[in-house]
Structures are given as structure tokens and as C-alpha cells.
Amino acid sequence: MKILIAIGTRPEAIKLAPLVHELVNHPEFDVEVCVTAQHRSMLDQALGLFGIVPDYDLNLMGQNQTLAEIAGRILINFDDVLVRSQPDVVVVQGDTTTTLACALTAFYRRIKVAHVEAGLRTGHRHSPFPEEINRRVATVLSDWHFAPTERSAMALRAENVPESAIHVVGNTVVDALRIKAQEVRDHAAEFEERFAFLPKEARMVLVTCHRRENFGGGLENICKAIAELGRAYPDTHIVYPVHLNPNVQGPVKALLDGLANVHLIEPQDYLNFIWLMDRAHLVLTDSGGVQEEAPGLGTPAVVMRDHTERTEAIDAGTAVLVGSDPARIVASVSELLDDDVVWRRMATAANPFGDGHSCARIAEVLVRDAKPYRGGEARF
Structure with missing residues (x-):
């Protein structure tokens, strides 16, 4: 069984790396990896950390590229990869432009698609944008739907996905965290030295903010809130790894540069970021993956989005949604900094996204279900 795994961004690499290793260890599978490099340097960091060398590298990242530009280039270039690789199954993950375009290209070639992290929904077409629609379209193109939670499976059933195609397996990001978190804790002194600007006993708030729907006024408001918090809590250090996108860099530096206890740093590799999440008193984020990772480290998450497709975190009490x-x-x-009871309640809530063995479950399903299927290019 020839399986081609498509990866475009760092989060996809982190979430699919454990699956790559799991499938490679099964003699039933011949596994190849294709990266679109929708993101470049941040993707390469994650691939290197997990020891993954792509079989195909499309290297499609461009400056300020539009969604249509990157989607079009992926469709054309990934089609060439499919001709060369001749896979029986294409695996995609999540909700990126790579996920959408690679699933669609595989469909055009009548190649089966397995969608990892399927079924997440906010119910709002433009929030998150364009991820909500990317996920919905990937669903109708896919043959296997690996849902992280029962709620995700319910969303798929509501869209008439056959029950036999839905598999609740947990989220593979918890697998990645299980593999790497102990490694980070075993070398804590090295990370403390690396981030020596943080006083050892000081509280720290970690910030991540880069989603497209927050560009413009949303990001400016977020930066104003961070600045206010920095002034109100001078002994609390705020660490913000700033995304390389110029739409993020501009307002962040304009509004936050120069505040003594706000540290604007370069984007971090996965191990550094795990240490920062683990070290943080709380994380202030608009990321989807952080909502899944932070509970595994006992770190409360304040989610700066109007809607989340990970409502399990809100219901479980590991995160709060604030826009x-x-x-x-x-x-x-302020409540989490001032009220230890509230903080502890969130920090000790159970992670609703799995037990760290999702990839083994996915492999079991594919071993059982996958049969060679290659119907050739569709003719119109």
C-alpha cells in the first residue's frame, strides 16, 4: 500500500510526524512525504526535529502570496508528484490551503484521501478564515475521516458522512507532545539558559497571535491589551514569539516594542515552544493547536478568537474564549494572574483531545481498511 503524506506548515509537520513514523514501522505500507512548503523555515525546523526528510519538496512559499496563488500552485505541482509517486492513499491534516488543494488534486486523480483531524467546525464560514471552509471541503473529498473527539464525529455525521468512514482516534498533536515534552523537561537547565532574560521565579505569560482573521484591527486591539497587561503587572514577563508574516510584524512592533517586560522574540522551534508553554503561567493565543497542547502541560489558555472549532477545550475548562x-x-x-483558585481549576482540568496514541489507532484502521485503489485521472 503506497501512502503519500502531504505537509505544508509547521503545525501539520508536528501533527503528522508521529504518523509518518508509525506508518513507516508497518510492513504493509510504503510511505512517502511531500511538503509544499506553504511555510518554509518554520516547517523545516519541525521536520528536522522529528528526523523527516521529504521525498518531494515543492518549495512553494512566496512573499505575501494570496490564497488563490498558493492554492493554484499546489494544485499544479502536487499533480506532478501524484504522477511520479502513484500513491494509493493521500493523507492530509487539518485545515490549511495545502490540505484543501492536495485533497482536491488527489480526488481529480481518483486517489483515496485520509483526513487527519477531521470534523472540527465553528459553524461560521469566515471564522476561522479560510480554515473553516478548507475543512468542510476536505470532508467531502475524503474517504477516511480521523476525528479527534466524539464531538467532531457528531459534526461529520450531521453532514451525512457514512458512519463506517468515521474513526474517533484523538488528536495526533498529543502524540507529538507525549514524545517531546519529557525530552524538554529532562533538559530544563539548557532551556533556562537559552531564555536567561526570564527571571527564574517570575511569572510568565506566553502569547501567540497570527491568524488571518485577526489581521488589522483585531491584532491592534490584542496588542493594546498586551501593552495594558504589561503596564498593570510589571513583575510578570510577557513573551511573544512574533510570526514572520509582515501583517503581524508591523503592528506588533509598532505597539509593543520598547516595553520592558514584553519580550518580542523570533518564532521558536517546537522544543523551545514546548518549554515556553510548560514554563508559562498561562498562554494567550489565537492558535488552534495551542488549545490542544496547553492542557497537556497544565497551562490555561485564553483564546483570542470570536469562535473556536475546539469547543471541547472550553467545555472541559482548559481554555476560555475572549475574542x-x-x-x-x-x-x-487578570483573573488568572490574581485568583489562584481560578488558575488551578483550569490548570488541572483534563485534556479532552486524547491520550497520545492516536497514530497507532489510525494505522490500525488503514491496515484493516486500505486496499489498492488507483482509478486514473478523471476525464471531463
Whole structure:
């Protein structure tokens, strides 16, 4: 069984790396990896960390590329890869442009698609943008739907996905975290030295903010809230690894540069980021993956989005949803900094996204179900 795994961004690499290793260890599978490099340097960091060397590298990252540009280039270039690789199954993950375009290209070639992290929904077409639609379209193109939670499976059933095609397996990011978190903790002194600007006993708030729907006014409001928190809590250090996208870099540096206890640093590799999440008193984020990872480290998450497709985190009490309103952000972070009972309740809530063995479950399903299927290019 020839399996081609498509990866475009760092989060995809982190979430698919454990699956790559799991499938390679099964004699039933011949596994290849194709990266579109929708993101470049951040993707390469993650691939290197997990020891993955792509069989195909499309190297499609461009400056300020539009969604249509990157999607079009992936469709054309990934089609060439499919001709060369001749896979029986294409594996995609999540909700990126790579996920959408690679699934569609595989469909055009009548190649089966396995969708990892299937079924997440906010119910709002433009939030997150364009991820909500990317996921929905990937669903109708896929043959296997590996849902992280029962709620995701329910969303798929509501869209008439056959029950036999839905498999609740947990989220593979918990597998990656299980593999790497202990490694980080075993070398804690090295990370403390690497981030020596943080006083050892000081509280730290970690910030991640880069989603497209927050570009412009949303990001400016978030930065204003961070600045207010920095002034209100001078002994608390705020660490913000700033995404390389110029739409993020501009307002962040304009509004936050120069504040003594706000540290704007370069994007971090996965091990550094795990240490920062583990070290943090709380994380202030608009990331989807962080909502899944932070509970595994006992770190409360304040989610700066209007809607989340990971409502399990809200229901479990590991995260709180505040949007980009400065007053709500400041109020929620202040409560977690001031009230130890509230903080402890969130920090000790159980992670609803799995036990770290999702990839083994996916492999079991594919071993059982996958049969060679290659119907050739569709003719119109």
C-alpha cells in the first residue's frame, strides 16, 4: 500500500510526524512525504526535529502570496508528484490551503484521501478564515475521516458522512507532545539558559497571535491589551514569539516594542515552544493547536478568537474564549494572574483531545481498511 503524506506548515509537520513514523514501522505500507512548503523555515525546523526528510519538496512559499496563488500552485505541482509517486492513499491534516488543494488534486486523480483531524467546525464560514471552509471541503473529498473527539464525529455525521468512514482516534498533536515534552523537561537547565532574560521565579505569560482573521484591527486591539497587561503587572514577563508574516510584524512592533517586560522574540522551534508553554503561567493565543497542547502541560489558555472549532477545550475548562476585545482579554488574564483558585481549576482540568496514541489507532484502521485503489485521472 503506497501512502503519500502531504505537509505544508509547521503545525501539520508536528501533527503528522508521529504518523509518518508509525506508518513507516508497518510492513504493509510504503510511505512517502511531500511538503509544499506553504511555510518554509518554520516547517523545516519541525521536520528536522522529528528526523523527516521529504521525498518531494515543492518549495512553494512566496512573499505575501494570496490564497488563490498558493492554492493554484499546489494544485499544479502536487499533480506532478501524484504522477511520479502513484500513491494509493493521500493523507492530509487539518485545515490549511495545502490540505484543501492536495485533497482536491488527489480526488481529480481518483486517489483515496485520509483526513487527519477531521470534523472540527465553528459553524461560521469566515471564522476561522479560510480554515473553516478548507475543512468542510476536505470532508467531502475524503474517504477516511480521523476525528479527534466524539464531538467532531457528531459534526461529520450531521453532514451525512457514512458512519463506517468515521474513526474517533484523538488528536495526533498529543502524540507529538507525549514524545517531546519529557525530552524538554529532562533538559530544563539548557532551556533556562537559552531564555536567561526570564527571571527564574517570575511569572510568565506566553502569547501567540497570527491568524488571518485577526489581521488589522483585531491584532491592534490584542496588542493594546498586551501593552495594558504589561503596564498593570510589571513583575510578570510577557513573551511573544512574533510570526514572520509582515501583517503581524508591523503592528506588533509598532505597539509593543520598547516595553520592558514584553519580550518580542523570533518564532521558536517546537522544543523551545514546548518549554515556553510548560514554563508559562498561562498562554494567550489565537492558535488552534495551542488549545490542544496547553492542557497537556497544565497551562490555561485564553483564546483570542470570536469562535473556536475546539469547543471541547472550553467545555472541559482548559481554555476560555475572549475574542479580540481588549477589555475582555485584560479581564480574563487578570483573573488568572490574581485568583489562584481560578488558575488551578483550569490548570488541572483534563485534556479532552486524547491520550497520545492516536497514530497507532489510525494505522490500525488503514491496515484493516486500505486496499489498492488507483482509478486514473478523471476525464471531463
